[in-house]
Amino acid sequence: MRAAADEAEHWPGGHHHRTLRLELRTRLRLVARGVRNSDLGLLIAAALIGGAVGLGVAVVQQIVLGIHHLLFDIPFETRLSSTTVIAAWRIMLVPSLGGLVYGMAAQAARRWRPGDIVDAIEANALYGGRMSLTDSIRLTVLTILSAGVGASVGLEAAYTQLGSGTASHVGRMLRLRRADLRTFVGCGAAAAIAAAFNAPLAGAFYAYELIIGSYTLATLAPVAIAALAGVLVERQLLGGVPIYMVYDHVDLATADYLILAVLGVAGAGLGIAAMTGVTMVEGWFRRVELRPWLRPAAGGLALGLLALVYPEVLGSGHGGIVTAVASGFTLPLLLGLIIAKIFASAISIGSGFRGGMFSSSLFLGSLFGGAVAALVGYLLPGLAPHHTVFTLAGMGAVAASVVGAPVTMILLVLEVSSDFSATIGVTAAVLLASFATRQWFGYSFATWRFHLRGVPLHGAYDIGWLQDLTVGRLMRRDFATVPQALSLRELRQLFPVGGAKTVFVLDEAGRYAGLIDVQEAHGADLDPEIDRLRAADLAGGAAHYLTSGQPIRTALDLFIAAEAEALPVLDSAAERHILGYLTEAYALRRYNRELEARRREELGEDELFSPTRAPPEV
Numbered sequence: 001m002r003a004a005a006d007e008a009e010h011w012p013g014g015h016h017h018r019t020l021r022l023e024l025r026t027r028l029r030l031v032a033r034g035v036r037n038s039d040l041g042l043l044i045a046a047a048l049i050g051g052a053v054g055l056g057v058a059v060v061q062q063i064v065l066g067i068h069h070l071l072f073d074i075p076f077e078t079r080l081s082s083t084t085v086i087a088a089w090r091i092m093l094v095p096s097l098g099g100l101v102y103g104m105a106a107q108a109a110r111r112w113r114p115g116d117i118v119d120a121i122e123a124n125a126l127y128g129g130r131m132s133l134t135d136s137i138r139l140t141v142l143t144i145l146s147a148g149v150g151a152s153v154g155l156e157a158a159y160t161q162l163g164s165g166t167a168s169h170v171g172r173m174l175r176l177r178r179a180d181l182r183t184f185v186g187c188g189a190a191a192a193i194a195a196a197f198n199a200p201l202a203g204a205f206y207a208y209e210l211i212i213g214s215y216t217l218a219t220l221a222p223v224a225i226a227a228l229a230g231v232l233v234e235r236q237l238l239g240g241v242p243i244y245m246v247y248d249h250v251d252l253a254t255a256d257y258l259i260l261a262v263l264g265v266a267g268a269g270l271g272i273a274a275m276t277g278v279t280m281v282e283g284w285f286r287r288v289e290l291r292p293w294l295r296p297a298a299g300g301l302a303l304g305l306l307a308l309v310y311p312e313v314l315g316s317g318h319g320g321i322v323t324a325v326a327s328g329f330t331l332p333l334l335l336g337l338i339i340a341k342i343f344a345s346a347i348s349i350g351s352g353f354r355g356g357m358f359s360s361s362l363f364l365g366s367l368f369g370g371a372v373a374a375l376v377g378y379l380l381p382g383l384a385p386h387h388t389v390f391t392l393a394g395m396g397a398v399a400a401s402v403v404g405a406p407v408t409m410i411l412l413v414l415e416v417s418s419d420f421s422a423t424i425g426v427t428a429a430v431l432l433a434s435f436a437t438r439q440w441f442g443y444s445f446a447t448w449r450f451h452l453r454g455v456p457l458h459g460a461y462d463i464g465w466l467q468d469l470t471v472g473r474l475m476r477r478d479f480a481t482v483p484q485a486l487s488l489r490e491l492r493q494l495f496p497v498g499g500a501k502t503v504f505v506l507d508e509a510g511r512y513a514g515l516i517d518v519q520e521a522h523g524a525d526l527d528p529e530i531d532r533l534r535a536a537d538l539a540g541g542a543a544h545y546l547t548s549g550q551p552i553r554t555a556l557d558l559f560i561a562a563e564a565e566a567l568p569v570l571d572s573a574a575e576r577h578i579l580g581y582l583t584e585a586y587a588l589r590r591y592n593r594e595l596e597a598r599r600r601e602e603l604g605e606d607e608l609f610s611p612t613r614a615p616p617e618v
Contacts, residue, residue, distance in 0.1 A: 042180065046222035049170060049184065050191035050229030053163035057195040057230065058237045060144060060158060067148035068315070071098070079319025080150065081312050081363065091150075091311060092304040098149025099300030102353065103293035105145060109138055116453075119157075120164035120189050120211045121446055129168055129181035136165025139354060146353040150314040151296075152303065152344035153355020159196050163188035163230075164211065183219050186212040190223045191230030193408075198234065202412035203227040209405040210446070252425045255383055260425050263372050263390065264397045264432030270368055271361065271401025271433065272441045274342050275448050278357075281350025292352060299351025306344055310337055313344035316355075317363025324366040325391050331378070334371040338364065357445050361402035362395050369394020392417060393426045397433035404444025406434040471555050472548030474590055475569045475580035481506050484513055484536035488526060491535060497522050502566040504578055505539040511576040512568055514539025545570045546582060552591050559584040 069076045071094045074083045117135045118127065143158035167188030171181040186207035194203025204227040208215040212223070252260075285295050307313055312320045320337075323329070329337065345360045373390035376383055396409040403409070409430050414423040437444075443451055480500045482491060484507055495503055495518050503521075507513045516538045526533065544562035546555055546569045559567065569580045 043221055043225055045170065045174070046184070046187045046226045047229045049163075049167045049187055050194075050226030051233045053159075053166060053188055053191035053226070054195040054230035054233030055237070056162050056166070057159050057192055058234050060140065060155060060162070061196075061238070063144055064147050064155065067144075068150075071149065072314075079322070080315030081317045081321075082319025082323050084311050086311055086314075088308060091307045091314070092301075095150045095300030095304045095307070095314075096297055097300070098145075099151075099296035099298070099351070099353070100294070102142070102145050102149060103296040106142055106296070106352065106354070107293040109142065113138065117161075119446070120160055120185050122450065123164070123168065124182045124185050124211055124213065128178040129171065129176075129183075129185045131165045131168035131185065133165045133169040136161045142354040146296075146348070146355050147316060149300065150303065150307070151300070151348040151353040151355060152313050152315065152317075152341065152360060153348050153353055154316045154357060154359035155355065156193065156196060156358035157354070157356030159192035160189040160211075163190075163192035167226075179218070182212060183222055186219060186223050187226035190227040194227035195230040195234035197412060197416075198231060199412050199415040200224070200227040200231045201415055202408050203230065205411055206405055206408045209408055210403070210444075251421055252386070252389065256385060256389070256425060257428055259372070259376055259383070259385065260390070260393050260429045261432050263369065263393055264429035265436050266372075267365060267368060267394055267397030267429065268401045268433040268436035268440065270338075270342075270364065271398045271437060274345060274357065274361065274364060274398075275402060275441070275443070275445050277342055277346035278349045278445075279448075279452065281346040285351055295351045296353055299347050299353065302347050302351075303344055306340055306347070310340040310344075312337055313340050316359040317341070318359055320363045321359075321366050321395065324363070324370055325388060328370050328374075328387055328391070329367070331371060331374040334367050334374065338367050338371060341367065357402050358399070361399040361445075365395035365398030366391050367394070368398055388417075389422045389425050392422060393429040396426045397429040400430045400434045401437040402445045404434075404437075404447065406430045469552045469590065470548065471546045471550045471552065471569055471582055472579075474552065474587060475546075475548065475582045476586075477580045479504055479568070479578060479581045481578065482516075482535050484508070484534065484539070486535040488521065488530045488533040488535075488538065491516070491521055491538075492530075495521075502581070503535075504568050504581070505535045506578075512542065512545060512570055512578050514542040515564070515566070515568065516540075541567075545576075547572070548579060552587055555582065555587055556584070556591065559587070 065076055068074055068078075068080045072080060072083070072086050072090055074080065074086065113135065115135075117139050118131055120131065123129055123131045140158040140162045143153070143155060143161075146153050147155050147158075164185045165188070167184040168181065171184040176184060189211045190203045190207035192203070193206040194200045197203070204224045205215075207223050207227070208219065212219055285298070290298060303313070312323075328334075341360065341364050345357060345364075349355065349357070369391040370387065372394060373385045373387045376385045376390075392413050396413050400406045400409045410423065410427050413426045414420070417423065441448075480495065480502075481504045482494070484505055486494075491503070497519060499518065501518055503516045503518055505513045505516060513536065516535060521538055541562055541564055544558065544564060544567060546558060546567050548569055548571075550558075555567075559565075565585070566581050566583045568578045569582060571577045571579055
């Protein structure tokens with residue numbers, strides 16, 4: 001290797017090329033430093049990321065449309081869920097055989113990279129925005145394959161994973177600070193949703209509500225610019241008309257708002273049923289002990305049987321929403337489609353297909369809203385509910401329950417309807433649906449999946465720093481130890497009052513056997529037995545200790561359980577060798593200091609355009 005390097009350097013032009021590479025690398029590092037420490041640089045980077053993500057969303061959309069055209073023999077620009085004329089043999093064979101191919105591909109991917117894929121919410125909550133671009137591309141490909149064979153899943157999971165993973169990769173290349181990297185992950189997700197629905201406001205607030213977990217002035221500009229850039233690129237490539245555009249102004253009466261409120265609460269129940277249905281189906285597949293790579297084929301077969309009666313359940317549901325908003329379905333068909341779509345989504349995700357429930361919940365909600373409007377019109381003909389408003393309200397209410405982003409849904413309806421009066425009615429339904437879901441269930445679909453995996457996440461709020469702030473980082477090593485056989489008289493001589501507060505006792509093998517409070521050891525009530533008592537007699541709390549890898553929050557709970565001011569840090573429960581110790585006062589002080597720093601960060605005291613940002617590195 002050394003000889004080859006020397007040969008390359010002495011070869012004509014070799015030294016020149018090496019110098020150019022070093023110069024280019026140095027310039028790239030300087031650019032990265034400039035972006036990292038410049039408000040304008042971060043904004044430009046966010047815009048470029050948004051544009052790239054918008055391009056990626058457009059490409060994924062066209063790939064899925066092309067697969068649908070090839071496998072289901074439908075026109076290229078036609079959405080699968082809006083097509084009712086598909087050959088029965090295609091409806092049966094494509095999801096089942098496609099599920100078999102998907103199952104084998106997913107099995108191969110798991111063997112290649114067996115770990116779980118970290119999504120944007122989990123990355124921002126636990127890992128400071130760090131995501132794997134390779135895993136994100138893997139999930140995107142699997143989601144494209146799932147949607148391509150007709151699984152009743154949404155592509156939004158692929159869009160946000162690809163966008164956030166790309167943004168995280170770029171941010172780590174630029175070596176961004178933790179807060180800025182989390183914001184970049186939000187930028188990628190915002191651009192993805194904005195481009196997918198041609199709705200920049202909805203995309204931006206999707207990032208604020210679900211990916212970043214808060215809204216501050218520090219995140220306003222980069223996230224909004226990324227969302228806008230994603231939409232602009234998507235509009236240049238695919239056109240500027242939103243997916244569900246409604247030009248129909250309405251005026252709502254008081255009775256309409258009351259019915260919409262009831263619709264919102266009922267929509268929450270429907271959303272909860274859809275989420276728990278996925279878990280039930282997953283449990284069924286586990287109980288039949290079917291091999292994981294065969295489950296999607298079985299799910300595809302069940303989906304095909306369902307689609308023979310209701311072909312609209314195939315795909316994500318975008319085309320079905322257009323039909324529901326524009327012309328609607330008859331009441332019997334609406335009721336049947338609601339049940340069929342719940343089963344289709346549960347079967348698809350529960351059997352192992354990759355994808356989310358964003359667009360599926362929108363379609364389900366639009367069906368539910370249309371059904372409510374039809375029922376009210378039939379039972380109370382004097383009210384004459386507006387079909388479009390109720391359809392949009394149902395769409396927003398069920399999606400808010402499932403996705404867990406009420407403001408995003410309100411803005412999405414506002415952007416696609418261009419009608420403020422309709423949006424007010426939708427707002428009532430969405431807010432009540434969100435509140436009811438939080439009270440009855442407590443999870444969105446994403447956080448429900450985290451709960452089932454044993455990950456304690458209820459949102460994207462940054463709690464990863466709690467995992468980083470460990471006992472090992474805070475412990476002190478200047479601890480004092482004594483043997484069990486040491487007498488009380490000798491203990492008092494070695495440790496007078498005013499010196500060490502706590503002494504740790506070791507057994508004959510040098511293992512932790514308890515601790516002694518020095519002040520209590522000098523108590524007058526022990527004077528009569530000063531020569532008889534040994535350290536072993538005074539030691540207590542042998543069952544209470546810390547380990548170096550424990551997060552500080554766990555350590556604080558252990559201090560309360562032990563009722564001690566200091567605890568030893570042991571190497572393991574088996575070896576019980578002391579590595580150091582930690583006091584409760586110091587642990588609380590460091591925890592509160594970090595907590596206050598995070599609060600200041602959340603409140604935006606270090607604002608995006610503030611002169612208090614760190615100076616550029618030199």
